[in-house]
Amino acid sequence: MIKNLISFSLLLTAILSYGQSTDLLFGKNKNEYKTNPKTGLIRCATDEYTKLLQQNSRKESKEQFENWLAPKVEEIKKLQEMNVSKKVVVTIPVVVHVIHSGQPVSNTGRNITDERVLSQITVLNQDFRRMLGTPGYNNNPIGADIEIEFCMAKVNPAGGVTNGIDRVDLGNIIWNESNVENVLKPQTIWDPTQYFNIWVCQFGGDLNNVLGYAEFPESSGLAGLFGPYSSTTDGVIIDWRAFGSNDYVGGTYFSDIDKGRTATHEIGHAFGLRHIWGDNASCTVNSTDSFKDYCPDTPAQNTEHYDCLVAYDTCPSNLGNDMTENYMDYSNDTCMNIFTQNQKSRILAVLQNSPRRATLTSSTVCSDPLSVNEAGISNNEISIYPNPVKDYLNIFAKKGTKLIRYAVYNALGQEVLKNEIKSDSDLKISKEKLGTGYFMIIVYTEKGFKTFKFIVE
Known part of the structure; x- marks a missing residue:
């Protein structure tokens, strides 16, 4: 061609x-x-x-x-x-x-x-x-x-x-x-x-x-x-x-x-x-x-x-x-x-x-491409709070939603943190692990994933 x-x-x-x-x-x-x-x-x-x-x-x-x-x-x-x-x-x-x-x-x-x-x-x-x-x-x-x-x-x-x-x-x-x-x-x-x-x-x-x-x-x-x-x-x-x-x-x-x-x-x-x-x-x-x-x-x-x-x-x-x-x-x-x-x-x-x-x-093109989509995940099935983050970022999932892992990216698209979710303690992310600025977190479930943007002050 x-x-x-x-x-x-x-x-x-x-x-x-x-x-x-x-x-x-x-x-x-x-x-x-x-x-x-x-x-x-x-x-x-x-x-x-x-x-x-x-x-x-x-x-x-x-x-x-x-x-x-x-x-x-x-x-x-x-x-x-x-x-x-x-x-x-x-x-x-x-x-x-x-x-x-x-x-x-x-x-x-x-x-x-x-x-x-x-x-x-x-x-x-x-x-x-x-x-x-x-x-x-x-x-x-x-x-x-x-x-x-x-x-x-x-x-x-x-x-x-x-x-x-x-x-x-x-x-x-x-x-x-x-x-x-x-x-x-x-x-x-x-x-x-x-x-x-x-x-x-x-x-x-x-x-x-x-x-x-x-x-x-x-x-x-x-x-x-x-x-x-x-x-x-x-x-x-x-x-x-x-x-x-x-x-x-x-x-x-x-x-x-x-x-x-x-x-x-x-x-x-x-x-x-x-x-x-x-x-x-x-x-x-x-x-x-x-x-x-x-x-x-x-x-x-x-x-x-x-x-x-x-x-x-x-x-x-x-x-x-x-x-x-x-x-x-x-x-x-x-x-x-x-x-x-x-x-x-x-x-x-x-x-x-x-x-x-x-x-x-x-540019974020050096970040891993998303291999799954958000289809099947309702808007309120997963959430994060508070935003902006002052001390900790919390990940919340409705009952019955199985969370697998998450990955956090900075404003340059660089992966700065990732973790397997095995217990409730894994749902709490200290700002000390991230620093300040603009971030994106991708939370993966058995059905797909959900993406959120947040600020750490």
Whole structure:
């Protein structure tokens, strides 16, 4: 069915693309891209992709975005400096679309295994949490635990069960710029306000040798001036040979790009981070670091790096060596291990304010889907009280109703408590087990379940 749906799109794309130079990618000559001199690979095409969207009025200018973001970043920094910001780990629900053309599931072809996908999620959690005892840990004083965790979606857009891996056979199509943007993404994207979309495919044509690129966030600007923009392309797309980690799963990977850091880098872009050198070959430093990456705690650096064999210092008149270990440089995967505190502030500002980013933090699609329904349970058969909860939440059932278990979820959709109901003592839940905030409880019986929302003060 999908193959039939895309046939017209492919024909139209071919007509529109006819006569265009294959040396152009996102409107820029590929010879002008920053390319690894050893491997010929292009680490990232996000900057060029963003500029093309801006030219086509699908993205606001860099200045508009930064003017919108700056006060929000400063507010977060002040709270961090005052040590009044609460430690809250945000969960981002992920769907990984594995795009193939009928190949068997394996790690030597584009239809990669579930295990390889999950190895990538493991790396993301290690990197964004600065997890002790993993390659994502660093002992740098300005290294930051971003306090973001990634989970695989458990509910698909239709409300059914999923493992968060969406395998799609789109046939023998060359995934060049036009086909990716006009066919692949729009045909397969899940609601980007509820799912963070990651696509894994084999690039070809003008995208050959590119590792990946991301859609940069946007401001919640005034409609008609700039933003918010609708999008059927929002997310991150990565060549399968740069996806996952051979620390966990073997198979075919690009040389030196085998630890999952392409996804870390591109998701950094999707959450508002820029390349550490700022894409402008300048050593100039000002109070906002606007000549570089808008993160004053990353050292001045005027170019990208592809390894960490030596200590580079491309701006010797400024303090510090180049931070080749930063996820937003172009270094080999084994080099990377740090986000800084200022980078964290930018990410948090984006997640709290940017369209299709802020809504991700309240999505519930990582919660277990409901496997039974409420049919057969009358409105007064089960109840909870009091609401709001001050000390204890009580579960009540009419005589003859056999309660089996309950599960409690917080506002992020995370399961915070579950229990089998074996005696009357199990019908009383202390607020100490929950904390304060908004919650949902699902109470299961022999006939089905009942769902309630409640507040703990």
